[in-house]
Amino acid sequence: MTRLHVKTLSLFLALAGVVFAIVSSLSMSAPTQAAFLNVFYQSTVNPTGGAPPYTLTLFSGQLPPGLTLNSTTGAITGTPQVPGSFSFVIQLQDQGGVPTGNSPADAARRRTGFAAASINSPTFTINVNSGVPGTPVPPSVWLAMLGLAFAGLYKWRSMRHA
Numbered sequence: 001m002t003r004l005h006v007k008t009l010s011l012f013l014a015l016a017g018v019v020f021a022i023v024s025s026l027s028m029s030a031p032t033q034a035a036f037l038n039v040f041y042q043s044t045v046n047p048t049g050g051a052p053p054y055t056l057t058l059f060s061g062q063l064p065p066g067l068t069l070n071s072t073t074g075a076i077t078g079t080p081q082v083p084g085s086f087s088f089v090i091q092l093q094d095q096g097g098v099p100t101g102n103s104p105a106d107a108a109r110r111r112t113g114f115a116a117a118s119i120n121s122p123t124f125t126i127n128v129n130s131g132v133p134g135t136p137v138p139p140s141v142w143l144a145m146l147g148l149a150f151a152g153l154y155k156w157r158s159m160r161h162a
Contacts, residue, residue, distance in 0.1 A: 027119075
């Protein structure tokens with residue numbers, strides 16, 4: 001799993017006593033790269049670190065037609081309609097200085113006005129293949145095709161000698 005890391009501010013003090021709040025770096029995982037034409041696709045760009053909730057937006061590029069990005073969960077879902085290779089960049093932003101919790105750390109963040117952190121992903125690519133995924137040809141089909149081929153050869157040979 002590929003992750004992108006960017007450091008954010010990590011420490012601040014509250015005036016009413018000493019309160020430390022640690023904010024980890026923002027990161028996100030890469031989506032699954034392989035998709036198949038007209039087959040439902042589901043993958044997630046998992047945001048971590050920072051201060052949830054997160055907002056994810058398509059910063060540049062294009063998702064395959066038929067796929068959409070859920071801006072709160074990071075889910076990329078849908079049915080690809082066009083084969084090809086589609087590259088895009090996703091922007092991840094945390095909520096920054098507007099925490100909704102009641103912890104002393106959240107209260108300290110509200111008073112200090114800690115700014116939201118934002119990162120852009122590296123360029124992600126989803127390849128939409130036109131083949132059907134995981135559909136092996138059963139041995140019975142191969143044997144039937146082989147039998148038809150021999151039957152055709154036998155008929156051709158017998159017509160040639162007649």
